[in-house]
Amino acid sequence: MTFSDQLKQKAEPILQEIYQHPFVKGIEDGTLPKEAIKFYVQQDFLYLNAFVKIYAQAITKSTTREDMDFFQEQIHFTLHSETIAHQNLCQVAHLSLDQLKDGALAPTTFMYQQHMLEQGRDGTMLDILAGLIPCPWTYWEIGKHIMNRTPSLEGHPFRDWIEFYGKYGSEDMTFAEELFRRLDEKAQGATKNELNHAEKVFLKSCELEWRFWEMSFYQEDWKFNSLIKIH
Ligand SMILES: Cc1ncc(C[n+]2csc(CCO)c2C)c(N)n1
Numbered sequence: 274m275t276f277s278d279q280l281k282q283k284a285e286p287i288l289q290e291i292y293q294h295p296f297v298k299g300i301e302d303g304t305l306p307k308e309a310i311k312f313y314v315q316q317d318f319l320y321l322n323a324f325v326k327i328y329a330q331a332i333t334k335s336t337t338r339e340d341m342d343f344f345q346e347q348i349h350f351t352l353h354s355e356t357i358a359h360q361n362l363c364q365v366a367h368l369s370l371d372q373l374k375d376g377a378l379a380p381t382t383f384m385y386q387q388h389m390l391e392q393g394r395d396g397t398m399l400d401i402l403a404g405l406i407p408c409p410w411t412y413w414e415i416g417k418h419i420m421n422r423t424p425s426l427e428g429h430p431f432r433d434w435i436e437f438y439g440k441y442g443s444e445d446m447t448f449a450e451e452l453f454r455r456l457d458e459k460a461q462g463a464t465k466n467e468l469n470h471a472e473k474v475f476l477k478s479c480e481l482e483w484r485f486w487e488m489s490f491y492q493e494d495w496k497f498n499s500l501i502k503i504h
Contacts, residue, residue, distance in 0.1 A: 279472070296487075318359065323390065381485055403478070420439045
C-alpha cells in the first residue's frame, strides 16, 4: 500500500462526515442558505490568499526547477481560476463577489491558515504537501460524490461549482492525484517518524476541511467580534 493509500484510508471517516454535512448537502440539493454562502465565500477568499502563500513557501523549499514550476503554476491557477466556483455561489445567492473581499479571518479560517503556514515555515516538503492535499482532495471527492448521486446536473443551481471540483485537473491525472504522486515520491526517502508526523498534518487538514463547512453553515465567528474586528 502506498503512503497516499494509507492516508486516504485513515481519513475515510472524516470524508464520510463531510459528505453528510448540511453545507455540502445544501450544495447537492441546491438549498444552501444565502447567509451560509456569504460567510463561506468571504472566508474562502481569505483562505485562498493563504494558499497562494503556502505555494510560495513550497517554492522556497523546492530542490528542482520542475517542483518550482509546478508550484508557480498552482499560484496562477488559485489566483485566477478558483473564482469560477465563487462566482457560481454568489450568482445563486444574488451577492456581489467584489463586496465579499474585505472580510477578516474567522477562528476556523485562522486555525487552518496557521496550520498550513506552519508546515511551510517549519516543515519538510513532505509536511507541506500533507498539509495542503486535503484541500483539493476532499473537494474533488465531494464533486465526484455529488456527480455520482445526481443523474443530471442540467439546470442545477450549483452545476459550475460541482463540475469545477468534480473534474478538477487534467484529463489523464487530476490535480489531487498529481499531488499524491508527489507525496509518495517524497515519502520514499522518509523515516517512520517523518511519515507519522506527515500523517498527523494530513489528518488535521482533513478535520479543518470539515470545520470549514461547519463554520460557514453556522457562521461561527469570534465571540467578541465587535472588539476584535477593529478596521
Ligand atoms: C476551505 C477550502 N478548501 C479547499 C478548497 C478548494 N481549493 C482551494 S485551493 C485549491 C488548490 C488550488 O491549487 C483547491 C482545490 C477551497 N476553495 N476552500
